[in-house]
Amino acid sequence: VRTEIRIAGFGGQGVVLAGLLLGEAAIRDGRQAVQTQSYGPESRGGAARSEVLISDEKIDYPKVIEADILVALSQEAFDKFRRAVKSDGSIIIDGDLVNPGENHTLSMPFTKMADDLGRKVVANSIMLGYLVAATGVVSVESMEATIREKVPKQTIDLNLEAFRRGLELCGRGRQR
Amino acid sequence: LSREEYNRVVKAIGKRELFAQGDEAYAYGALLAGCRFFAGYPITPATETAEVMSKLLPRVGGTYIQMEDEIASMGAIIGASLAGVKSMTVTSGPGFSLMQENIGFACMTEVPCVVVDVQRSGPSTGQPTEPSQGDMMQARWGSHGDYEIIALCPNSVQESLDLTIECFNLSERYRNPVFLMTDGEVGHMREGITIPDFGEYELSEREKPQKPPEEYIPFLPERGKIPRIADFGGGYHTYLTGLTHKPDGLPSTDDAEVHTQLVTRLCEKISDHREKLTRVEELHLDDAEIAIVCYGITSRAAWYAVKSLRSEGMKVGCLRLITVWPFPEELLRRLGERVKRILVPEMNLGQILHKVKEAVGHDTEVARLPRIGGVMHSPQDIIEALKSF
Numbered sequence: 001v002r003t004e005i006r007i008a009g010f011g012g013q014g015v016v017l018a019g020l021l022l023g024e025a026a027i028r029d030g031r032q033a034v035q036t037q038s039y040g041p042e043s044r045g046g047a048a049r050s051e052v053l054i055s056d057e058k059i060d061y062p063k064v065i066e067a068d069i070l071v072a073l074s075q076e077a078f079d080k081f082r083r084a085v086k087s088d089g090s091i092i093i094d095g096d097l098v099n100p101g102e103n104h105t106l107s108m109p110f111t112k113m114a115d116d117l118g119r120k121v122v123a124n125s126i127m128l129g130y131l132v133a134a135t136g137v138v139s140v141e142s143m144e145a146t147i148r149e150k151v152p153k154q155t156i157d158l159n160l161e162a163f164r165r166g167l168e169l170c171g172r173g174r175q176r
Numbered sequence: 177l178s179r180e181e182y183n184r185v186v187k188a189i190g191k192r193e194l195f196a197q198g199d200e201a202y203a204y205g206a207l208l209a210g211c212r213f214f215a216g217y218p219i220t221p222a223t224e225t226a227e228v229m230s231k232l233l234p235r236v237g238g239t240y241i242q243m244e245d246e247i248a249s250m251g252a253i254i255g256a257s258l259a260g261v262k263s264m265t266v267t268s269g270p271g272f273s274l275m276q277e278n279i280g281f282a283c284m285t286e287v288p289c290v291v292v293d294v295q296r297s298g299p300s301t302g303q304p305t306e307p308s309q310g311d312m313m314q315a316r317w318g319s320h321g322d323y324e325i326i327a328l329c330p331n332s333v334q335e336s337l338d339l340t341i342e343c344f345n346l347s348e349r350y351r352n353p354v355f356l357m358t359d360g361e362v363g364h365m366r367e368g369i370t371i372p373d374f375g376e377y378e379l380s381e382r383e384k385p386q387k388p389p390e391e392y393i394p395f396l397p398e399r400g401k402i403p404r405i406a407d408f409g410g411g412y413h414t415y416l417t418g419l420t421h422k423p424d425g426l427p428s429t430d431d432a433e434v435h436t437q438l439v440t441r442l443c444e445k446i447s448d449h450r451e452k453l454t455r456v457e458e459l460h461l462d463d464a465e466i467a468i469v470c471y472g473i474t475s476r477a478a479w480y481a482v483k484s485l486r487s488e489g490m491k492v493g494c495l496r497l498i499t500v501w502p503f504p505e506e507l508l509r510r511l512g513e514r515v516k517r518i519l520v521p522e523m524n525l526g527q528i529l530h531k532v533k534e535a536v537g538h539d540t541e542v543a544r545l546p547r548i549g550g551v552m553h554s555p556q557d558i559i560e561a562l563k564s565f
Contacts, residue, residue: 020366024195027368033195035366041220041304061480061555062365062473 001055003137004064008049008081009073009097011039014124018071019050021128021146026054028142034062047076054137069135071127072098073110092131094123106134108169114162122155122162129166140167177210181236182374188235192371198336198362199224199266201369202292203232205340206264208372209379211290212238213263215252217245217271220304221360222294225266246271250278250291257289258416260407262344266292268360269311270301272318279353280319281418283442286395286403288347288382292340292356294363295523297550306550307360309472309523315355316501322439324446326453327355327501329471333367338377339498345380346453350446351402357500359523361473361552385412395438396423401445447502454507455498460486464493466562467515469508469532471497473552474521481558492562500528505535512536517565521545521553541565 005022009015016037023035034053040046051064067085071092072078078091078098085091093100095107108130114123125147132143144160151159177185185207186192196204202225206214214229226242233240239256243249246267253263267275272293282289295311297303311318315327326346330336340356347354385392385404394414397403403423406412415425420435428434446453457475459482461467468478475496482494495511497504508531511518518540520529526544533542545561547553 020195023366027193027195033366033368035195036361037364039305060483061477062361062367063552063554065554065556 002057002059003054003069004067005052005054005069005071005137006049006064006067006081006084007052007071007073008047008077010076011042011046011048012044013048013073014121015048015073016050017150018124018128019052021143021150022052022131022138023054024150025138025142025146026052028145029139031056032059034059036062047074049077069131069137071131073127075099090135092127092134094127106130110166113165117158117162117165119155119158122159125159125162126166126169129163130169131166133167133170177208177379179374181210182208184236186371188232189371192373194369194371195366196333196369197224197364197366198330198333198358199294199364200228201333201336202266202340202356202358203228204371205337206290206344207232207236207238208337208377209262209341209344211262211264211344212236213253213256213261214238214265215241215243215249215256215263216265216267217243217249219268219271221296221307221363222266222268222292224363225292225294246274247278250275250282253289254278254282254285254287257287258408260410262288262348264290264292264344266294268294268296269298269308272311272314276314276318280321280323282353283319283323283325284418285416286351286405286442287353288351288405289353290340290343290347290356291353292358295357295359297548303550305360307363307473307523307552308548308550309357309359309474309527310548312357312500312522312524312527315357322443324352324443325355325501326350326352326446326499327357328455328498329357329500330362330498331472331475331496333362333365334369336362337369337371341377341379345378348380348382349402350449351382351405352446355501357472359473389413393423394425395421397441401441401448450502450504451506453499453502454504456504456507457496457498459494459496461493461495461511463491464515465491466493466517466519466565467511468492468494468519468521468558468562469497469511469528470494470521471500471528474523477553477555477558478521480555481562484555485559485562490562497528503531503535505531508532508535509537512540515540517541517543519543519545519558519561519565521547521558521561523547523552
């Protein structure tokens, strides 16, 4: 089975890093993964996205064709990609950044929760926790090991804490 | 490369199983091939390679220099290589344009070196963060005059590493610049890779003179068409010039015979080995009526399309060129005899297309499928083109 994940938002939200962590965690789970990224020339603020494909077989086409999971962290990203999701796919949004209209989404306040933790930049780790718990695309253990290895040393504990808060969100989410 | 040196490289990389970018893999491949000199100028989407080299080269006893521009970068790697050190630079379109003059110099003076071009969308500064395959003809004809080049195209991160090693081997063996023509999509893509074990991959080293310095004639091949190369600083004298030169290296600029012999040898030392240099990968070509001919990242969409159409019973196959230069003419000619139609998807408006057309002759229909603007072909693009062919 080929699982297609698209994480889209703007530069500075850790969209590319989130994709990298997912792909690496999938490899740790013993699966195949490809991660691609796309962003503008700006270092922050421009549209950014990361795509991750996870499969048990060799992955030919390295891009999302129709997403199983869309994470939209900006209105622009939501408007652009919400149609390119499978009918049984999931759309995860940050409810404070995206107005989903009538669409069915899993809406969580990732950025606000990160603010409460004292560092807005860990919103992506909270999002990953929620994504992992809600979809099971990678194991919790692999993701925790990956976070430990990949994030800057002085932020490991903070990111793990953020990831766990994300995990706990699952099941408590307001779905609309 | 000794086992100790190999171990140092692996220690510097960290581990042997990685989830890495193409850009990182070029650097790892270079270090595993024994590259110990890098000069470059950062440019999207190739900067990560320079970044990795700047971190790792000092740890394995190598030298990294950030130059003032790409002209100087190319000059620096030529100089380092002449001193006997395997050398590389990495760039993208705008930098590759600047390097062309010195690439010609390296061809004329037969200096082994590797240039990685992580192609982005041009012309000019174009779309800096977007991939393309727009430099494929520039790779062949970007510098002036007659010369031959070797260029390989990877389509995965593992192959990015493996082919970088191969680029070094070929440049050492043929005494010529060798290009890894990759693109921003492969460069920024991450996949699982394995660092090959010591002894698991082959390494070639340039042939050095066996005669004493007083008998050494720097541009006179003892056998074949590739002369032996003496390291600068090793006691051998080599006069080096971009001017047409005699076997002793001294300029001779008004003798048609000297020029013809030299330039013919420079070209034939590569073109004579076209078949040996040809590397391709075939998918379902045996009974194919329509073939896709592609290279690099485009092949990943092509494979998906072929497998999907095969499941519908359509007799379609794919020939992926790993060696693009020298162009595998004979192979394409034979393919033209077997299939009725050939589709050439490229992330440019049609470059290798012309070589395919030239090789297959008039009886086979060849169609282009261009995709520019920084977005790679989707499998659906290729499926639709094949169905409406």
